[in-house]
Amino acid sequence: MSSHDEYSSDEEDLFDESQKSDVFLGFVDAPITEEEVPTIEDTFIGGQPIWLHPQSQPNEKSLTCDNCNKKMALLLQAFAPMDGKLYDRVIYIFGCKDTRQCSKKKGSIKAIRGIVKDQETIDKIKKETEALQAKQLDEKLKADNQKKLNIELTKDLFGKKEESSNPFGGGSNPFDNKNDNPFAAGSTSPFGANPFGAKAEEEPKKKPESYAKIASKNEPKKAPKKKTVSDLPSYKGSFVYVDTEKFKKATNDPELEKYKHLIDMDVNKDDDSESVGASRRGSSSVLDPQTSKISNMLDDKYFEAxxxxxxxxxxxxxxxxxxxxxxxxxxxxxxxxxxxxxxPANIPQPAYNPSSERQYELQLMPKAIMDLEEINTNTVQISDILNGMSWGTIIVATDKEDYMPEQEFDENHVAYIEEWCGVQWEESV
Ligand SMILES: [Zn+2]
Known part of the structure; x- marks a missing residue:
């Protein structure tokens, strides 16, 4: 079901305006694509993480599954600035993709809090823009890779005796229309058959110019050499938009009636394959009440809530x-x-700030599994189900003081630290 459907304006009157909630909800929006990549000010599930600075990543261990030592995949990146704080702040949740081996294992899902401390808002905006540009530039460079190869080849062939090491600079440009230009018409090119084919004359003139432009822009950032995009395993990426929680009006709720009926039906189901399916979809069983899982958990008032x-x-x-x-x-x-x-809740205190305590901040909901794993309820296979994630919710609690030890900050004023992450797993079948 599309989240947009839930909030289309003609359905507004279905919601009970008198029931207020302090909770913000995230709903899946557009997919992340090569053209539409998130910035740190976006909240999204899946895809590759966007670090607070392209060269500032959390330490390896925080991105590695404690159980199998493989790199984990991003489940959620939430832009979570604090009111009145002059820095940007992001919460990441990572999970091991090897769910067969690592599901329900300690350290197979981790939460990281990241901070970038800027002196001024202008700096902040500047950085965000640069990070985005670096990414776009990176894409451009990739596309230009073949061109670059051609240029390098040309340099080897013709540039060795040039005064300048830059084959495209000034007068030493071998593509200038000079007499000694081997590509110039009528020249005595040593390559009777031009190795670059018929296009050689026009293309080299354009390419060096655009490449040089890109390169000179890149230089101060040093970004393109070291890829800023992570190479972590990944799930399907989707942008998330945030809205306040609203409740549907309680009166004559036909959905609830349907729901109860299905639950009653499910109580008697005892088919193996059915319950496997139910378990997997049970991660989103709240969406799909046709599961035996629900009946098993009905005695739990918390699950009911x-x-x-x-x-x-x-x-x-x-x-x-x-x-x-x-x-x-x-x-x-x-x-x-x-x-x-x-x-208050008995969450472990932050070891990096022992005088403080942690508080609940956010949780990932099981509908995310369907989006991350691209599960289509109509075509879902048992193998997808068995290989899929099997948690009910992932709860993240963070330091009340939002403290970050000074030594954690790098030269880009970025720091990451692991926060408490509690996973409520799907009950095993
Ligand atoms: Zn693992």
Missing amino acids: FSNTVKHNPGQVLRYNLGGKPLLYNGKDDVAKKFLSQQ
Whole structure:
């Protein structure tokens, strides 16, 4: 279901305006493409992470699965600036793609908080623009790769005895219309048959110019040599747009009736293949009540609350409510106990700032799995199901003070640190 459908204006009156929520919800928007790449001010799921500076990445370990030591894939990148703070801030969630081996294993999903501290807003805007330009430039360079190869070849053939090492600079340009230009018409080219073919005359004139332009622009940034795009394994990338949580009006809810009916039906289902499918889709079982999973969990009032809340906005992939409470997927596991056993929640304090404590910030919702794995409910295969992710929600809690130790900042004023990440896994079948 498209999230847009949920919020099309003619459906506004379906929502109960009197019920307020402090929660922001994220819904999948357009896919990330080569033409449309996110900036750090975007929130998105899947794809490759955008670092706070092209040369500033978290340490390797934070991007590596503790269980299998493979690089993890980005699940969520959320632009999460703090009010009144003069820096940009991003929350990343990474997960191991080897779900067969690493599902439910400690350290197979991690959360990272990143900060870039700028002195002024102008600096900030400048940096964002540059980061985007560097990426676009990188794409351009890739496209120009073949041209560059030609140029290099030309340099080898004709440039060796030139005074300037730059084959395209000034008077030493071998493509200038000089008498000694081997490509000039009527010249005594040593290559009777021009190795560059018929186009040789026109193309070399254009290419050096555009390449030089690009190169000179690149030089100060030093970006193109070291690719800024990560080479992490990845899921399908989609932009996420954020809106406040709204609740559908409670009166005569035909959906709920349908839902109850299906649950009753499912109680008696005991077919193996069905329950495998159910488990996988059970990750999004709140979307698809035709699962036996739901009936298994109905005795859990937290799961019931989860389902009922999500039902108002089935497209949600993200919930954000800094300092609020998570929407627990179940009330029984270790993650739930941390939030339920005492108030405030018993989240581990940040080791880098022991006098402080952590608070709930955001959680990734199971609908994201369908978008990340491109699951089409009509065509889903059992193999997709078995190989897929199997969590109910991923909860991230961050330092209340948003502290970052000074030594973590690099020369680009960027710092990353791991934050607490609690995964409520799908119950095994
Ligand atoms: Zn792993």
